[in-house]
Amino acid sequence: MQKMAIWQAKQWLWRTFSSMPSNPLRVCVVGSGPAGFYTAEKMLKVQQQAQVDIIDRLPTPFGLVRSGVAPDHPETKIVINQFSRVAQHERCSFFGTVTLGSSISLSELRKLYHVVVLAYGAESDRSLGIPGENLKGIHSAREFVWWYNGHPDGRNLDPDLKSTDTAVILGQGNVALDVARILLRPTTELATTDIASHALSALEESSIRKVYLVGRRGPAQAACTAKELREILGLRNLDISIQEPDLILTPDVEEGLKSNRIQRRVYELLSKAATSRPKSDAGLSKRQLHFVFFRKPDSFTESKDRSGHASGVYFEKTVLKGVGPGKHIAIGTGEFEDINCGMVLKSIGYKSVPVDGLPFDHKKGIVPNDRGRVLSDTSGESTLLEEGLYVCGWLKRGPTGIVATNLHCAEETVSSISEDLEKGVLSSSSPKPGRDGLLQLLHDRNVRVVSFSDWEKIDSEERKLGSSRNKPREKLATWDELQEYTL
Ligand SMILES: Cc1cc2nc3c(=O)[nH]c(=O)nc-3n(C[C@H](O)[C@H](O)[C@H](O)COP(=O)(O)OP(=O)(O)OC[C@H]3O[C@@H](n4cnc5c(N)ncnc54)[C@H](O)[C@@H]3O)c2cc1C
Ligand SMILES: NC(=O)c1ccc[n+]([C@@H]2O[C@H](COP(=O)([O-])OP(=O)(O)OC[C@H]3O[C@@H](n4cnc5c(N)ncnc54)[C@H](OP(=O)(O)O)[C@@H]3O)[C@@H](O)[C@H]2O)c1
Numbered sequence: 361m362q363k364m365a366i367w368q369a370k371q372w373l374w375r376t377f378s379s380m381p382s383n384p385l386r387v388c389v390v391g392s393g394p395a396g397f398y399t400a401e402k403m404l405k406v407q408q409q410a411q412v413d414i415i416d417r418l419p420t421p422f423g424l425v426r427s428g429v430a431p432d433h434p435e436t437k438i439v440i441n442q443f444s445r446v447a448q449h450e451r452c453s454f455f456g457t458v459t460l461g462s463s464i465s466l467s468e469l470r471k472l473y474h475v476v477v478l479a480y481g482a483e484s485d486r487s488l489g490i491p492g493e494n495l496k497g498i499h500s501a502r503e504f505v506w507w508y509n510g511h512p513d514g515r516n517l518d519p520d521l522k523s524t525d526t527a528v529i530l531g532q533g534n535v536a537l538d539v540a541r542i543l544l545r546p547t548t549e550l551a552t553t554d555i556a557s558h559a560l561s562a563l564e565e566s567s568i569r570k571v572y573l574v575g576r577r578g579p580a581q582a583a584c585t586a587k588e589l590r591e592i593l594g595l596r597n598l599d600i601s602i603q604e605p606d607l608i609l610t611p612d613v614e615e616g617l618k619s620n621r622i623q624r625r626v627y628e629l630l631s632k633a634a635t636s637r638p639k640s641d642a643g644l645s646k647r648q649l650h651f652v653f654f655r656k657p658d659s660f661t662e663s664k665d666r667s668g669h670a671s672g673v674y675f676e677k678t679v680l681k682g683v684g685p686g687k688h689i690a691i692g693t694g695e696f697e698d699i700n701c702g703m704v705l706k707s708i709g710y711k712s713v714p715v716d717g718l719p720f721d722h723k724k725g726i727v728p729n730d731r732g733r734v735l736s737d738t739s740g741e742s743t744l745l746e747e748g749l750y751v752c753g754w755l756k757r758g759p760t761g762i763v764a765t766n767l768h769c770a771e772e773t774v775s776s777i778s779e780d781l782e783k784g785v786l787s788s789s790s791p792k793p794g795r796d797g798l799l800q801l802l803h804d805r806n807v808r809v810v811s812f813s814d815w816e817k818i819d820s821e822e823r824k825l826g827s828s829r830n831k832p833r834e835k836l837a838t839w840d841e842l843q844e845y846t847l
Contacts, residue, residue, distance in 0.1 A: 384411040384451075385781075386794030388473040390460045391480035392416040393423020394763045395753020397443040398770035399477050404449055406778055409788070412452045413473075413795050417459035418512070419810040419842045420818060421447065423481055425763065427511040430538045431553035432545065434832060439763060447812045453795060455802075456810030461715035463807045464798070470748060472797040474788045475777055478718070478727060478734070479752040482710035482759040486725075488530070492660030495670040497524075501535050501707035508542055508563075510556035510835030512842060521566035523666075524702020528673050530657055531707035532575035533583035539705050540571050541592050544647050549596075554826065554833045570648045572699055576656035576678055576690040579606060579630045580613050586625035592649065593633050599648045602634035606653040616686040652699070654678045656690055661698060672700040710759035719746065726758050727751040732773030733780070748786055750777060814846040821845050 387403055389396045392414050400412045420426055422440055429436045447454045460466060460480060469476050485500040487493060499519060506514025527543055529536050542550070547564045555563075575582055579602070582589075593600060607630065609617070617624045630651065655675035663671035675697050678690035714720035714727075719736050721728045728735040734746040752773040753766050761769075780786035793800075802809055818836060825834035836842050 383409075383788075383791055384794070385409045385475065385788040386473045386792045387412045387475040387477065388469055388794075388798070389414045389477045389479055390416075390469070391423060391478070391753070391755075392418075392421040392443075392454060392456075393479065393481050393753060394425060394439070394443075394766040395479035395481070395756070395770060396423065396477075397421075397446050398767045399479055399752050399773060400452055401442075401446045402770050402774040403477075403777070404446070404451055406774060407781075410451060411794060412449075413455060413798065414447070414452065415455045415458040415460065415464075415798075417457065417463075417480075419456040419815065419846055421454055421456065421812070421815055427506055427509045427514075429509075429763075430505075430542065431509065431555035432541070432550065434553065436763065444812075454812040454815065455798070456815060458798075458802060458807060458809060463802060463805065466715050466717045468801065469798075472793050472801070473748070474792050475748050475750065475786065477732075477750045477752055477773060477777075478755055480712075480755055482712040482725070482754040484711040484713050485706065486709040486711050488657055488706065488708065490657055490659050492662060492670065495660050495662055496520075496666075496668050497670040497702055498660060498704040498706065501529070501531070501539050501705050502710055504539055504705050505535070508555055508559035510554075510559075510837035512837060512839045515558070515837050519562070519703065521562055521568055521703070523567075525567050526570045526572070526699075526701040527568050527703040527705065528572045528574060528699055528701045529705045529707055530574055530673070531583070531709070532573055532651075533707060533709070534585060534588045536573055536705075536707035537584050537588045537592050539707060540573055540649060541595065543568055543571055544592075544598055544649060545595055546597060552830055554831055554835060556835050556837045557829075558837065568703065569646070570650070572650045572652050572701070574652040574655050574657075574673075574675070574699070576654070577688060578609075578613070578653045578680060579651070580609060580617055580623055580627045581680075581688060582623075582626050582630070582653075584626060585622060586629060589626055589629050593629060595649075597647060599646055600633045600636070601648060601650045602630055603653075604634050606651075607631050607634055610680065612682055613680065613688065620686065654680075654690070655697065656692060658696060660704065663702075669702070670704055671702070672698050673704060674698045710754065712755045712759070724758060727755055729756055730776075732756060732769075732776045745785070808846075810846045818842060818845045 387410050389400050403410050403412050485502050503517050507517040529540055656678050658676045659674045660670050661672045663669040676692040677695040680688040681691045683689050711725045719728055729751050732750045734749040734751055736744040736746050750773050752770050822833040826832055
């Protein structure tokens with residue numbers, strides 16, 4: 361109550377003496393990942409009248425830059441500095457622990473703001489829909505990544521890394537490579553990263569020595585990129601195994617590779633790895649990474665000794681079928697094979713989830729949109745626009761693309777907003793309550809809001825804890841711990 365009064369007084373002083381426009385364009389961005397921050401940054405730049413509020417369900421900003429990007433990729437996280445400058449802009453605010461769909465509904469948000477940009481990413485998983493998928497020991501890569509990256513919703517995953525020496529990873533994209541690397545990298549190298557301490561301890565005691573990375577298509581279609589592949593192939597104390605017959609290309613695949621530099625580089629790296637001699641580091645227990653191609657998961661097998669636990673994956677062998685220029689899908693051959701393992705990580709892609717009242721294309725897993733403008737109906741000839749409602753990032757395009765992809769995505773969405781303002785499709789002439797209305801509503805509902813300066817307290821505590829352990833930060837990884845530093 362007292363905090364709210366102080367905040368309101370500060371707001372009044374600030375409005376009175378700052379250059380803030382008297383009747384601003386009230387903009388709310390939902391989600392503080394790359395898409396949210398790039399949108400806010402562009403909005404503040406191109407619309408001098410805009411006041412931008414970013415809300416996030418977590419008390420910590422930056423989305424997957426904090427909870428997705430691997431701990432051993434610190435250079436990718438430098439973008440956080442740029443995002444922090446945006447949050448500190450005089451016309452921008454960050455409000456954490458505000459969840460669209462429970463703290464506030466979409467229709468309420470739209471009444472409070474002229475413009476709402478949804479950038480809340482993809483927080484669920486694609487599923488395989490095959491028998492045994494719910495057995496213990498099977499996790500989505502998203503859950504596993506949240507666990508090692510200290511996401512408060514991943515804290516209780518507690519994957520069993522001690523009862524088996526073998527893990528199977530389904531999928532061969534960059535996320536699959538990330539989780540394989542975390543399982544296989546010497547823990548002495550992870551110890552100086554910002555990996556969550558509970559994950560580091562579990563990995564130090566892990567008995568997993570063998571990881572299978574399984575793709576339903578071939579080495580020329582693997583979804584990973586060369587830099588990330590090179591990194592895992594170069595891990596210390598790791599033997600790589602690739603079956604050479606899998607590298608044989610059909611003439612049309614070979615032809616297609618000539619014009620696809622990214623896939624050609626991946627194929628060349630895999631070919632080179634298949635023929636290189638095993639590395640030997642005396643004195644260290646060896647780990648193995650097996651790339652397996654042309655296998656699609658058919659079912660999971662249940663352990664006879666441990667009821668309810670997975671003991672392996674049953675695969676159908678596949679061949680490629682051309683379905684258009686340079687496009688190939690995997691077709692089952694009717695031949696089967698299994699791989700025994702005690703842990704499975706499904707890394708077959710993330711999935712966005714709709715909130716109440718939001719048009720959603722369940723097949724594509726995105727919000728239907730025209731260059732970021734949310735469409736209410738795409739079934740007929742004409743398309744209807746949801747006035748003042750926009751989308752950006754993985755929720756707009758689907759769960760692919762690197763951090764920088766969201767910069768271009770945000771530019772597109774913001775230019776659609778500007779066009780709509782110019783054309784009068786979107787009006788900002790009638791005042792809207794914006795930030796004051798949002799905070800009042802949240803206050804009435806007893807939703808405790810975390811400000812950017814509250815986050816800075818968490819940040820400083822994490823850095824302090826980290827420095828005593830020779831880590832860049834030690835993440836506060838439970839809701840209770842996070843709340844403690846923002847009270
Ligand atoms: C495991 C992994 C590793 C990656 N590593 C790299 C890498 O090394 N380099 C690289 O360039 N790219 C990497 N990427 C890709 C990059 O992270 C994404 O392109 C990018 O984060 C997508 O941005 P986004 O803003 O759409 O979603 P997100 O980053 O997911 O942000 C969404 C935000 O919305 C919030 N939110 C969710 N639901 C709600 C709600 N209902 N109400 C309010 N807030 C909500 C979330 O808390 C989150 O902060 C990686 C992706 C993954 C999955
Ligand atoms: N370091 C980095 O830059 C970095 C790190 C992590 C993530 N990212 C980015 O984040 C995005 C998401 O990565 P991602 O790995 O989750 O997705 P992705 O690149 O789309 O890879 C998904 C993988 O799952 C497989 N798959 C999908 N459905 C399947 C099914 N039903 N059965 C079997 N296999 C299936 C795909 O095979 P098919 O190809 O046959 O469909 C593919 O191998 C990507 O753009 C990635 O580049 C970047």
